Amino acid sequence: MIEKRNKTHMEDVIINAVQNGPEVDPPADLTCRIMGRLHPKRPSLWIRLRMWFLRPWVVTVRPVTAIPAMTLAVALLVLGFVAVREPVEKGAPELASVRFVLHDAGMHARNVSVVGSFNHWRAERSVMWYSPKAKAWILEAQLPPGDHEYLFLVNGTQFVPDPNAPMTSDDGFGHRNSIVFVNGTNEQAL
Amino acid sequence: MNKRYSLRTLALLLALCLAFPARPAGAGDELAFVSERALQCGVHSETVDRVHAAVDSGEIDGAHGADLLLPLVEACGLELPLAPFEDKLEEGLSKHVRPQVIAHALQEKVEDYVFVRNLLPEPREKVDILALEALAEGVSKGVPREDVEAYAAEFGGVSVQRRIPFLVGAEMVSLLGQVRFDYDLTRTMLEAGFASDSLTPEWNYLIRLVLLARERGIKDKHVASHAVIVLSDRGSLGDLYARLGITGRSLTGGAGSD
Numbered sequence: 012m013i014e015k016r017n018k019t020h021m022e023d024v025i026i027n028a029v030q031n032g033p034e035v036d037p038p039a040d041l042t043c044r045i046m047g048r049l050h051p052k053r054p055s056l057w058i059r060l061r062m063w064f065l066r067p068w069v070v071t072v073r074p075v076t077a078i079p080a081m082t083l084a085v086a087l088l089v090l091g092f093v094a095v096r097e098p099v100e101k102g103a104p105e106l107a108s109v110r111f112v113l114h115d116a117g118m119h120a121r122n123v124s125v126v127g128s129f130n131h132w133r134a135e136r137s138v139m140w141y142s143p144k145a146k147a148w149i150l151e152a153q154l155p156p157g158d159h160e161y162l163f164l165v166n167g168t169q170f171v172p173d174p175n176a177p178m179t180s181d182d183g184f185g186h187r188n189s190i191v192f193v194n195g196t197n198e199q200a201l
Numbered sequence: 202m203n204k205r206y207s208l209r210t211l212a213l214l215l216a217l218c219l220a221f222p223a224r225p226a227g228a229g230d231e232l233a234f235v236s237e238r239a240l241q242c243g244v245h246s247e248t249v250d251r252v253h254a255a256v257d258s259g260e261i262d263g264a265h266g267a268d269l270l271l272p273l274v275e276a277c278g279l280e281l282p283l284a285p286f287e288d289k290l291e292e293g294l295s296k297h298v299r300p301q302v303i304a305h306a307l308q309e310k311v312e313d314y315v316f317v318r319n320l321l322p323e324p325r326e327k328v329d330i331l332a333l334e335a336l337a338e339g340v341s342k343g344v345p346r347e348d349v350e351a352y353a354a355e356f357g358g359v360s361v362q363r364r365i366p367f368l369v370g371a372e373m374v375s376l377l378g379q380v381r382f383d384y385d386l387t388r389t390m391l392e393a394g395f396a397s398d399s400l401t402p403e404w405n406y407l408i409r410l411v412l413l414a415r416e417r418g419i420k421d422k423h424v425a426s427h428a429v430i431v432l433s434d435r436g437s438l439g440d441l442y443a444r445l446g447i448t449g450r451s452l453t454g455g456a457g458s459d
Contacts, residue, residue, distance in 0.1 A: 183341060
């Protein structure tokens, strides 16, 4: 009990001395010395990352280099977009080259087209050209695998089956269509 | 009496005058209505436009235009694939076939598709469209219905587990049937192919070999017996060509070329 009282008394003496003592200015270099003794604290990874994202950057560019760089970047973006789109189209069957030939030694026909299931039976989509060397009307077409029905349309009015077609089938209207078999990358089987 | 006669004549003339413009207007409405339904069903707009173009050009009248689209609407309602019907309609218009004949052909095609779909074991929504198309197109081009029925009855059970062999078999039945290849012979090949699991997609083109063999005087029975051996050995279609002595030169050449 006496010890506690003495301690309280001592504290009062110190407080009184501090309050009534003369004020002395701190040394001029106190701040520098204190700061000099402080070691920098390394911030956490999260704080550093946050600061990196939030700190503004100043980028200096020259138009002579920036314009080609921007052009290149845009070109790469476009190419990348096309490349990403291509796999979607790969779901479509691979097309095979098919050569349609109608012999016409005297070039009696004025024009010939191929109409068929592959072009919605539209003559204007598959117009043949005349080869004087082969003495025949010729058309190279790209068709998906499978069997395709077709006919030659001569002079825009006359439907003619292919005399060299391996097979014909009933068209349901009382006539027959020629059939071409397309297998993989080549026409016909194998 | 004269007055009564005149009134009757006037009434008749009036009725005639009203009747003539009434038909095209009604037909136009019907075409517009059916076209709308067809488009809602998913019929390709190009097909519908083509019917309208034929009507606009005066090649067919509006009522017939509606008749052409009705089977497609019916096919849609029956959940059949629409592409074969669109193709047949466009084929008919391109060939300037009379609209009544086109409509009849389309209606028969709908019946053929329904017939085949009812043979397949899967429920309607799970039917393999490619197998359905292969068999139904065969029927519409003259393959006997009983052949397709026999194929579906004997091998239809495997279609769920082995989709590709069943599809290849369907193509074989359809194409060989169109050239009057005896189904009993086709069946022996299918049996060997299913038993040895060797019906790969290249066998779709067995038809080409059969036609080449016929050109060379090789009997269908001979082709079938060799095909059974090759399929049982899990061989390829190329092996069958070799067994029959048909060389690579015979396999090339195309539509109209050789």
